[in-house]
Amino acid sequence: VEHSNDECKIIHNNDEYNAKIIAKDKKLDLALLKTTVKNKNFVRISSKAPSKLQRIIVAGYPHGKNLSDDLKFTSGIISALKGHEDNTSQIQIDAALNPGNSGGPIVDEESGNLVAVAVAAYKGEMTEGINFGIKASQVKDFLESNKINNRKVSLKSSAISTVLENSTVYIFFK
Numbered sequence: 001v002e003h004s005n006d007e008c009k010i011i012h013n014n015d016e017y018n019a020k021i022i023a024k025d026k027k028l029d030l031a032l033l034k035t036t037v038k039n040k041n042f043v044r045i046s047s048k049a050p051s052k053l054q055r056i057i058v059a060g061y062p063h064g065k066n067l068s069d070d071l072k073f074t075s076g077i078i079s080a081l082k083g084h085e086d087n088t089s090q091i092q093i094d095a096a097l098n099p100g101n102s103g104g105p106i107v108d109e110e111s112g113n114l115v116a117v118a119v120a121a122y123k124g125e126m127t128e129g130i131n132f133g134i135k136a137s138q139v140k141d142f143l144e145s146n147k148i149n150n151r152k153v154s155l156k157s158s159a160i161s162t163v164l165e166n167s168t169v170y171i172f173f174k
Helices: 136-145 160-166
Strands: 007-012 017-024 031-032 056-059 070-082 089-094 105-108 114-121 130-135 169-174
Touching: 031 136, 056 160, 070 160, 089 114, 114 136, 130 136, 136 160
Parallel strands: none
Antiparallel strands: 007 017, 007 169, 017 031, 056 070, 056 105, 070 089, 089 130, 105 114, 114 130
């Protein structure tokens, strides 16, 4: 969102909607979008601290529509409780992240609760499987700082794949 004009579009259930960036945090690499989508499916934000070896699922659109418009899942573990350069707002995961995964949910494999938001992959010559997410506690702080009440969210379905399919949107800039 750094180079955008605060306007973007999302695709939800194959329909395109205008979205406006109403808040952003450059340090965390998070943005809050407002749109007219009426959706009752949400990923709950975990109240538990993440733990090493915790099994996770990542949802997103790696390489965007160039690959396909189908939501993709990868899985893995939480490798470390700090990110690049000891960044305590991040976790490190071994699940694959690619351009297009940014902003996607990282959920606990068992509960489906949000443990982080995908933000980056470590880029090195021979590096593989070093990827990062912003911790759910930081996401909560970001929402509260922007006066967003996330306590009223509910899930229609308890199946993780169904919740992720119905709550993860494709975001793009035109």
